[in-house]
Amino acid sequence: MDAAEVLTTTRTVRRRLDLNRPVDIDVVRDCVRVAQQAPNGGDREASAWIVITDPVLREKVGVVYRAAFTARHRDAGDGRLVRSARHLAENMGRVPVLVLPCVRVPGGRFPAGSQASLWGSVLPAAWSYMLAARAAGLAAAWTTVHLDAEDEVAAILGLPADVRQGALIPTAHPIGDGFRPARRRPLGDVLHLNQWTEAQP
Numbered sequence: 030m031d032a033a034e035v036l037t038t039t040r041t042v043r044r045r046l047d048l049n050r051p052v053d054i055d056v057v058r059d060c061v062r063v064a065q066q067a068p069n070g071g072d073r074e075a076s077a078w079i080v081i082t083d084p085v086l087r088e089k090v091g092v093v094y095r096a097a098f099t100a101r102h103r104d105a106g107d108g109r110l111v112r113s114a115r116h117l118a119e120n121m122g123r124v125p126v127l128v129l130p131c132v133r134v135p136g137g138r139f140p141a142g143s144q145a146s147l148w149g150s151v152l153p154a155a156w157s158y159m160l161a162a163r164a165a166g167l168a169a170a171w172t173t174v175h176l177d178a179e180d181e182v183a184a185i186l187g188l189p190a191d192v193r194q195g196a197l198i199p200t201a202h203p204i205g206d207g208f209r210p211a212r213r214r215p216l217g218d219v220l221h222l223n224q225w226t227e228a229q230p
């Protein structure tokens with residue numbers, strides 16, 4: 030796969046995560062190593078990665094995720110995205126590897142005003158992790174619903190108070206392949222050349 034293919038076909042994989050095929054932890058290590066190359070504020074390297082393979086811990090985190098998902102999406106209907114997300118919520122604890130990209134925040138409290146530089150010190154790396162996983166033949170999903178119960182996950186994993194979670198990325202072998210670029214809004218809707226322009230109705 031060339032870079033463009035990796036960049037355009039790294040999808041949020043939920044139903045096609047292989048729950049039964051073990052993942053080589055060394056491949057996950059390599060993906061995190063690649064992710065560490067992402068830019069980060071002040072070159073402080075404030076990110077930290079929790080990689081969960083232990084089945085008991087995965088199940089505990091999965092229970093928190095499912096409860097948070099159910100609370101948030103109780104009335105979400107039965108659309109394709111919700112069904113896919115529900116499937117993942119029901120199986121989160123069974124995904125072979127759960128990866129939590131985190132960031133160390135002094136005192137564990139985010140400052141008032143823009144938090145872009147803090148999150149910018151971990152989220153680009155989290156995306157690099159997903160790209161690296163895709164390039165290595167794995168599949169993953171960017172999820173955040175558990176953050177509604179971030180403290181519960183922190184307690185399960187023994188996280189210090191200054192470690193805040195940015196995402197929860199279940200990682201597995203994909204069932205099949207054939208991931209394709211997603212349909213996105215026309216470029217003219219999102220790209221403003223020189224000055225802000227309202228999209229034509």
Ligand SMILES: Cc1cc2nc3c(=O)[nH]c(=O)nc-3n(C[C@H](O)[C@H](O)[C@H](O)COP(=O)(O)O)c2cc1C
Nearest residue numbers: 039040041042043113114117171172173174175211
């Ligand atoms: C900030 C963010 C939060 C997300 N949270 C969740 C989540 O909690 N659960 C989930 O199943 N998907 C989650 N997603 C995945 C999105 O639903 C997905 O990226 C979107 O539907 C586009 O699909 P694609 O990633 O396959 O292109 C999240 C994605 C992002 C970037």
